[in-house]
Amino acid sequence: MRSEAAAKLPVVFFGTSQFAVPSLDALASTHDVFAVVTQPDRPAGRGLRERQSAVKARALELRLNVMTPERLDAAFVGSIAALKPALLACVSYGKILPDALLSIGGLTALNVHPSLLPEYRGASPIQAALREGRTITGVTVIWMSSKMDAGDIALQSEIAIGADEDFGALHDRLATVGASLLADAARMLGGGTLPRERQDESRATYTRTIDKDDLRIAPSSPARTIVDLVRSASPTPGAWLVYEGRRLKVLLARTEAAGSVLVTADGPGVAAADGVVRFLRVVPEGKRAMTGAEFVRASAARR
Numbered sequence: 001m002r003s004e005a006a007a008k009l010p011v012v013f014f015g016t017s018q019f020a021v022p023s024l025d026a027l028a029s030t031h032d033v034f035a036v037v038t039q040p041d042r043p044a045g046r047g048l049r050e051r052q053s054a055v056k057a058r059a060l061e062l063r064l065n066v067m068t069p070e071r072l073d074a075a076f077v078g079s080i081a082a083l084k085p086a087l088l089a090c091v092s093y094g095k096i097l098p099d100a101l102l103s104i105g106g107l108t109a110l111n112v113h114p115s116l117l118p119e120y121r122g123a124s125p126i127q128a129a130l131r132e133g134r135t136i137t138g139v140t141v142i143w144m145s146s147k148m149d150a151g152d153i154a155l156q157s158e159i160a161i162g163a164d165e166d167f168g169a170l171h172d173r174l175a176t177v178g179a180s181l182l183a184d185a186a187r188m189l190g191g192g193t194l195p196r197e198r199q200d201e202s203r204a205t206y207t208r209t210i211d212k213d214d215l216r217i218a219p220s221s222p223a224r225t226i227v228d229l230v231r232s233a234s235p236t237p238g239a240w241l242v243y244e245g246r247r248l249k250v251l252l253a254r255t256e257a258a259g260s261v262l263v264t265a266d267g268p269g270v271a272a273a274d275g276v277v278r279f280l281r282v283v284p285e286g287k288r289a290m291t292g293a294e295f296v297r298a299s300a301a302r303r
Helices: 018-028 054-061 074-081 125-131 167-190 223-232 292-302
Strands: 010-015 032-037 042-044 049-051 087-091 108-113 136-143 153-160 239-243 246-256 267-272 275-284
Touching (some): 018 032, 018 087, 108 167, 136 167, 239 267
Parallel strands (some): 010 032, 010 087, 087 108
Antiparallel strands (some): 136 153
């Protein structure tokens, strides 16, 4: 019988976004990745040119077999079953996997989710933790089930959120933690020692896809609430408000005491419910990103 450390698994990997790339790298370096399944190329950017997913780009660099099905139908499930994988690893794929796929004989399906499940199930757990001002978050590897993010917990790792950390920085840190955790899970699965613990349904909370209106800054909110909203959407897609009659995205902000001057050399500001929020990095409508100081100078020059 092979040792846990020596077990090399046949793997199929499902992933789409940049969050999944470190996990793909981790598995490809130690296991046999027979196929990488990702979303089809989609129109993106101002020119709406076809763009491949981050996972597809990396898989092609690694010379792995890439599959981009529009539908996860019976024919597709059959093609995956024919590969006889021992592990299906799913990381930020973007679609719910059908039961027929998860129940392929001899297959264990694991998912990497960037929260401390059962908290923050769903589409936007990183943004939710930042928006709600949490100081702790983490990553969970679960045994996949038919119910979204509700499978048994295999491994979980807790990390602290920096006081000024934004979505981009936290996303990248959690992607790295998730890759390490998935590699550990695959190793333990190969050795027959992967834990399995039911989630506490009474503690479950849920997130959803974020739309443009969710990111609108309400100056009547507490100052810290506004700053946390900005952090949760930076560097993309950006929290926003209408400022001097035009849409202004805000990528970096700080709280200041009530009564502070609204426009200073550091940047523009708004009066919040309990203080002032200073905008330190912004994207004016139709313009490039700039510092708050640059925005103030440009506004003064137009007057």
